Amino acid sequence: MSLADSPAAAGVPARGRPRSEAVERAVIEGVMKLLEDGVPLAELSIERIARTAGVGKATIYRRWSGKEELFVEVVRAAEPPDPELPGTSMRDDLVAMLEQLRQRGVMSRSSVLLHNVFAQMKSSPKVWAAYHASVVGPRRRIQIEVLRRGQENGELRADVDVELVNDLIVGPMLLRSVMRPHADLESDLSEGLSERIVDTLLEGLRPVSSPSA
Structure with missing residues (x-):
């Protein structure tokens, strides 16, 4: 397929962003599930979060610098x-x-x-x-x-x-x-x-x- 025939050239939106939003939602919901199950904040590792969300650790680190930034986003998602x-x-x-x-x-x-x-x-x-x-x-x-x-x-x-x-x-x-x-x-x-x-x-x-x- 030539560059001119690519989805981007044809004005078709790339699929990466919707998939990214779905992954971010899965990670945030995974953290919420662990917290609702009574897992203390101190015991939530990126590895455990990734396993619960069904993603790789690298996927989480590409979006958040660490647990602190991720937890803040979880709280913001739960707030008005x-x-x-x-x-x-x-x-x-x-x-x-x-x-x-x-x-x-x-x-x-x-x-x-x-x-x-x-x-x-x-x-x-x-x-x-x-x-x-x-x-x-x-x-x-x-x-x-x-x-x-x-x-x-x-x-x-x-x-x-x-x-x-x-x-x-x-x-x-x-x-x-x-x-x-x-x-x-x-x-x-x-x-x-x-x-x-x-x-x-x-x-x-x-x-x-x-x-x-």
Whole structure:
């Protein structure tokens, strides 16, 4: 077959990518199965994961640098997706991000897998550091950027520390999710919780209009 007659030249998509996605899904599901079966994080070797997923170790190493990166992707696959920000205002973007955090808290409580993985991750410094670097850090940077944009648009006082403000906004939801395991996050009473947190804090952080002369 000549080059001109090849599938790529004819505009036919290559088969490699769909097969790759199927392999990645099989590996992630394999890790989830082992964790659901009660295998501790520390005992999950790449060899055992490969055997469970029905792939070779080299296949896993071509996609992930090691267990830490793979585990982070497994957690991300089990969590709710990052929100698509409305972009209409700082307030609306903050509500969207806080709502994702609330949903994540609900899932962490209802999912034995997520609950166990988070508990085990904290005892594994390398995995915890990888999770912070690839998940927590990027999310926080987006939150800070939303607040800085709010300052530029006059939605937030220019004299406040955006790093501190971000902690003040995220803190109450994390408190209810982690430190108060029986706090309401999913009933009708919790609807609008993200809006109430954001609006309560912004009430004292919006620029104060100068009194008219």
